[in-house]
Amino acid sequence: MNRRWWILALLFASTVINYVDRQTLSVLARVIQTDLHLSEMDYAGIVQVFLLAYTLAYLGVGRITDKLGARWSMALFLGWWSVSNMLTAFARSARELGTFRFLLGLGEAGNYTAAPKAVGEWFQPRDRGLAVGIYTAGAMVGATIAPPMIAWLGQTYGWRATFLATGALGLLWLVPWLLIYRRGPIATSGIEPQSEAALWRSVLTSKPAWLLMFARMLSDPVWYFYLFWFPKYLMDERSRTLAEIGRTVWLVYLAADIGSVVGGAWSGFFIRRGMAAVPARIRVMTIAALAAPAGCLIAAGVPVAAVLALAALVSFAHLTWQVTMGALIVDLYPQHTVATAFGFIAVGSGLGGMLSTGGVGWLVTHFSYRPVFLMMAALHPLAILVARNISASPGRSRKAAAVPGGGPL
DSSP: OOHHHHHHHHHHHHHHHHHHHHHHHHHTHHHHHHHHTOOHHHHHHHHHHHHHHHHHHHHHHHHHHHHHHHHHHHHHHHHHHHHHHHHGGGOOSHHHHHHHHHHHHHHHTTHHHHHHHHHHHHOOHHHHHHHHHHHHHHHHHHHHHHHHHHHHHHHHHOHHHHHHHHHHHHHHHHHHHHHHOOOOTTOOOSOOOOOHHHHHHHHHTOHHHHHHHHHHHHHHHHHHHHHHTHHHHHHHTTOOOHHHHHHHTHHHHHHHHHHHHHHHHHHHHHHHTTOOHHHHHHHHHHHHHHHGGGGGGGGGTOOHHHHHHHHHHHHHHHHHHHHHHHHHHHHHSOTTTHHHHHHHHHHHHHHHHHHHHHHHHHHHHHSOSHHHHHHHHHHHHHHHHHHTTOOOOTTOOTTSOSOGGGOOO
C-alpha cells in the first residue's frame, strides 16, 4: 500500500482513540460519581474544565505543530493525552479528576492540527477533502464503539483499570506512527524564516482566518446540539426509552460518518472536473449549508421516524461542511503556517460550543426544544454568508494565502 494511505489509516485510528479517551469519563460517570462522592455540579465543572482546556489549547497546539512537524507533534499530543487519560485512574477527588481532564483537553486538541498538516504534506488538493473526511469519520466511529467497549471494561475490571486500558491504546499507536511517518513530498521547502511575531501577525491579519473562525463559531453549535442534546430530546419530549434510543440514534451518527467521507470526496470531484480548489470547497459548503436547515421541521412535531431522518440529514450536512472547511484551510495556508491557522480557526468551534450550551439549556428550561431546533436551522445559512466572503484567484499558489494584498503568510 502507498505510504500516504498507511498514514491516513493511522490518522483515522488516532481520531478513534481521541473520542474513546474523551468518552471514557462520560460512560463511567455514574460509577465514578458514586465512588468519589461527586455531586452533579462537581461533574459538570469537570466537563467544563475539559472544554476550557480544549478551547484554549488550540491557540498553542497549532504553532507547536508547525514548529515540530506532523510526525513529532502528533506523537507528542497523542502521548500527552494518553498519559493524562491513564492518570485519571489515580484520581481521588473532584480536584484531581478535573486536573487530569484539563491535561487531557490540552493534548486532544492537537489531533486536529497535526492531522490536517499531515494531509497537506501527503495529499494533492483533489484528494485532500476525502483524506480529511476519512480521518474525521474516526470521531464518529470512536463515539459509536466507545460506550459498549468502555461499559464492558468497567463492569469487568473496574473504572480505574478502564482508564489505564484506554490510555494504553494511544501509547501502542505511537509505535507504527513513528515507524511509518516521514516528511511528505508536498512539504514546503525553501521558506524564508519568520519571527514568531511576524508569523502570528500574518495569521491574525489574514481575512480568511477570521472569517472561518466566525463561521465555525456559528455552525459548530449545531453539531454539539445533535451530539449532546438530541438523545435527551427524544427521551424528554418524545418519550423514547433508553433501549429505543440505543437501537435507533446510532443511525444519526452513521449519517455523520457518511457525510465525512462522501462530503470530503465531493469537492475533489469538482476539482477533477477543472474547478479551482477554493471555489470547489465553497460550492460544497454552500450545498451543505442549504441542506442543514431541514432540521427546523422537527419543531413541527413530525413522527419520530421523520425526526430521525431529519436529524441524520443535518448530521450528514454538517460533517460535509466541516471536512470541506478543513480541506479549504489546507488549501489556503502554506505548510509552515497551516496548523497555526487551523488552531486559530478551531477556537471558534470551542467558543461556539461553550456559548451555545448555556443558551440551549435556558431555552429548554424556560420554553421547550422547539425554539432550539428553529435556532439551529438558521446557523449554517448565516455561517455560509460569512464563509463566502473568502476569495482566491484560480492561479494563486498555496504559498500565498488569501490575505489583503496577496502577500505570503
